Amino acid sequence: MIRVPTPRLVLGGVTPAAARDLRLGGDGGFAWVEGGPCEGTREAAGMVVQAHEAGVHRPEWGMFVLVRREDGRAVGAMGFHGPPDGDGRAEVGYDLAGPARGRGYATEALRALAARALAREEVRALRAVVERWNTPSQGVVTRAGFTLAGEDGGRLVYELRG
Numbered sequence: 001m002i003r004v005p006t007p008r009l010v011l012g013g014v015t016p017a018a019a020r021d022l023r024l025g026g027d028g029g030f031a032w033v034e035g036g037p038c039e040g041t042r043e044a045a046g047m048v049v050q051a052h053e054a055g056v057h058r059p060e061w062g063m064f065v066l067v068r069r070e071d072g073r074a075v076g077a078m079g080f081h082g083p084p085d086g087d088g089r090a091e092v093g094y095d096l097a098g099p100a101r102g103r104g105y106a107t108e109a110l111r112a113l114a115a116r117a118l119a120r121e122e123v124r125a126l127r128a129v130v131e132r133w134n135t136p137s138q139g140v141v142t143r144a145g146f147t148l149a150g151e152d153g154g155r156l157v158y159e160l161r162g
Contacts, residue, residue: 004116009066011078014077016052075100077095090123093128094140101136111145130155132154146158
């Protein structure tokens with residue numbers, strides 16, 4: 001399993017078996033804080049399962065659970081919507097359980113995951129699509145170094161170039 005350490009978290013790669021459990025309503029083998037895992041995590045787990053079943057799952061471009069070092073509790077998930085496209089762009093998404101929000105976990109995790117991805121030769125840019133009303137998430141991507149690049153269907157598109 002892939003592990004990406006940060007000062008307060010460990011981002012643990014989610015295996016297809018764990019993703020299947022999460023998608024079906026389980027905990028994926030993680031001890032979650034209250035309110036977790038969120039529906040976005042379960043949906044992302046479904047994407048991992050579909051990629052695995054199609055034979056195209058690449059763990060480095062999958063999903064990671066954010067686990068606090070202090071107590072071993074999972075606070076959310078972050079990952080990619082798939083490997084980079086032909087132009088070297090990959091899209092990232094994330095969510096956090098309510099009690100973990102507002103503590104900088106998402107920004108810390110996104111900085112680490114973005115640095116790891118952009119260090120790869122095939123990646124030219126990362127993209128994050130954020131709902132216009134979601135100002136906390138806009139703050140996360142901005143603090144992680146992403147800049148507003150445009151709109152897509154009324155949602156804001158942020159980008160971080162390598």
